[in-house]
Amino acid sequence: MTVATQVNAAEATPHAEREQPTGTRPFAGFEWLLAGRYLRTRRREGFVSVIAGFSFLGILLGVATLIIVMSVMNGFRKELLEKIVGVNGHIFATPIDRPLDDYDSVATRLRRIQGIKLAIPLVEGQALASSQTGNGGVLVRGIREADIKSIPFVGGNIRRGTLDGFDTAGGVAIGKRLADSLGIQAGDTITIVSPKGASTPFGTAPRIKAYPVQAVFEIGMTEFDASFVFMPLTEAQAYFNREGDVNVIEIFVDNPDNTQAVRDAIEADAPRPLVLSDWRQRNRTFFNALEVERNVMFIILTLIVLVAALNIVSGLIMLVKDKTADIAIMRTMGASRGTVLRVFLITGAAIGVFGTLAGLGIGVLFANNIKAIMAALNWLTGANLWDPTVRFLSDIPSVIDWREVASVVLMALVLSLLATLYPAWKAARLDPVEALRMG
Template identity: 70%
Template sequence: MADAGGTRPFSGFEWMLAGRYLRTRRREGFVSVIAGFSFIGIMLGVATLIIVLSVMNGFRNELLSKIVGMNGHVFIAPIDRPLTDFAEVARTVEALPGVVRAVPTVEGQAFASSSVQGGGVLVRGVRPQDLAGLDQIAGNIVGGSLETFAEGEGVAVGARLASSLGLLPGDTITLISPRGATTPFGTAPRIKAYPIAAIYEIGMTEFDSAFVYMPLEEAQAYFNRAGDVTVVEVFLDDAEAVGAARAAIEGAVERPIFLSDWTQRNSSFFSALQVERNVMFIILTLIVLVAALNIVSGLIMLVKDKSADIAILRTMGATRGSVMRVFLITGASIGIVGTIAGLALGVVFTLNIQAIQDVIARITNQTLWDPTVRFLSEIPAEIDWAEVGAVLAMAMALSLLATLYPSWRAARLDPVEALRYG
């Protein structure tokens, strides 16, 4: 509905006036500079929010897929008696809906050495068919073959571990365990050499540098396990469905067991990531807020500079609502266009973040992302469009709110006083 005696709301006349106020003129050059900085601030704030949130999402999803993908989602440990019936337990659990596989595992620490050097490792004993079913391992073999692993006593090691020890497929790695054979003089350490059957590289330093996979039966003999396993790791098709899976496993396994899941084992780690993500969102939102406040200051200066024009418009019949909408369109246009530009910049940067990092690294001749001090070998980034929509809505809302007070001031301007003192 049109204002009484005035133009229809958001008519072409109001858009035309707003457009004229947005154009640069020599006399209003300083106002245009403030508007330009407001536009740049909102664009950079929105782009930075999208980039940072995408990288945080990429970190969480990449770490979740690799940590959980290597370690399983639910862990079955024995109570009262050793887990000698692990094969039956694994078959029972694998028959449950939502379960991909159940992997009986023997775990133990050892010292790995070669003719070059040595270091501590975590030895995992698994059945060859289970190791072949782990996509994180089987899909990332960079040397040797898992067929060799299944044929004999060979082991599979990470690429960083093999590199640090100077080993290649077919070379020998020596494992030393403090828990060896019991003698009249005490427990003697067990020392045994194994050929390298396969070398894998999943791109996560923790696993590539410290894990040694060994056939299950050999691991049982090496760690003095009398036909039992340490734990049965259960892999689900949905990592978030651990609650329902735990209830189903407890009802299906007919023996005393203790259950834990990945959310318990990694709760502090993923909670820290979530807290950091929330704090970064709040801090970066302040960039958009500061840019929105620049819109306020710019519009107030524009209203003061255009007070005589406003008075003339009022005397010619323009209503207060029409004047208010003119300045509302002027300020909101800066915020909305800046938000759209920030969206484009953020999405383009996120989609090409690895290429941009490589270019900067070549220009500066520095390593910007050292995988030896981080979990991952490259920067992960994953755009969550729901979050992007929330960022856009927030930026546009702040931009619109920033225009209300200056627009109201313009609408309340007294034409007589403005012409007298303008």
């Protein structure tokens, strides 16, 4: 049939008859078949297929990167929260009117309050730790043996030595990174220097005392492992001139996210006036910065998916332009505008759906095996790509939040489907008579 014959046939066909659908079932089999052919590579439409391929890869990489990055950010928050709160406590009680010399009775009464599992009296002070090979600033914490053993991140992570007899042995427990930097092991001697020592006629003399290293622990957070020194409570009181009192009572609760209810209970039943603060107040800036970074990363990486969706638009527009004659012939043969619309909707949506599903699989696989992948990359490159001294944590964490994964997948699917609407609508609105005349 010549083009002129097709034009005459199209003009002779009543408009209402041409608009009748070819079938009552949406997304008929031939529509899927035609959309599949449009997605296959042919020599004449090779450039269109290349754009479709890049759109597929863009959506795949965007979805996978979003899942991986959000999982790592969730892992960061979980690990930092567990370690910061797990070592430092959830609520901190400090005295108001007089020194906290009745800390035993206060701690005992606090433990009876519902929701509190630990109340630990502490003496804290800054000092300088030194050995024959180095020195560094440390935070000395005076604590009793039973209390240090009850802190899981310390008592459950002893790498060398032991905490048995901690109250009477006269030794200290130090972090692994501090031990490595000073070049000492369990059984060696560490010297603690404090600027606030004994008062003399010539002023305050620094206090210098050597202690045997009884235990070496590894919390897994660089800042803590490189700066914490735990000392028996009575020895810390003598070293820092506390005269039988403590700085603070650290309180560990059953639910760290519900500290306000416990604070209210403490204020209602406090044995003496106390100033209360919680982990949210002490670490507000840090966790707010982490949340801002997480949200910004989500927005930035969403742009990758958006760019890939725009590639779908450009690819489909070029495909519609290339298939103008085919669309006109289909219309003259009885295909409705809805049929043409669905064909190009399937074509564009297939790129988005398969790209999203592939990105979902790769992202989840990568996030679940990120430590093994990092170890393989370290082996291939011969370098430590995850430096714990810079990134706080010893290992790269990853926690998949399936609600976030679902939102990422839904967002990618919606953007992909929206990207197909305009090109599909343009194809459906194409006038077959004008298209055949131009062809």
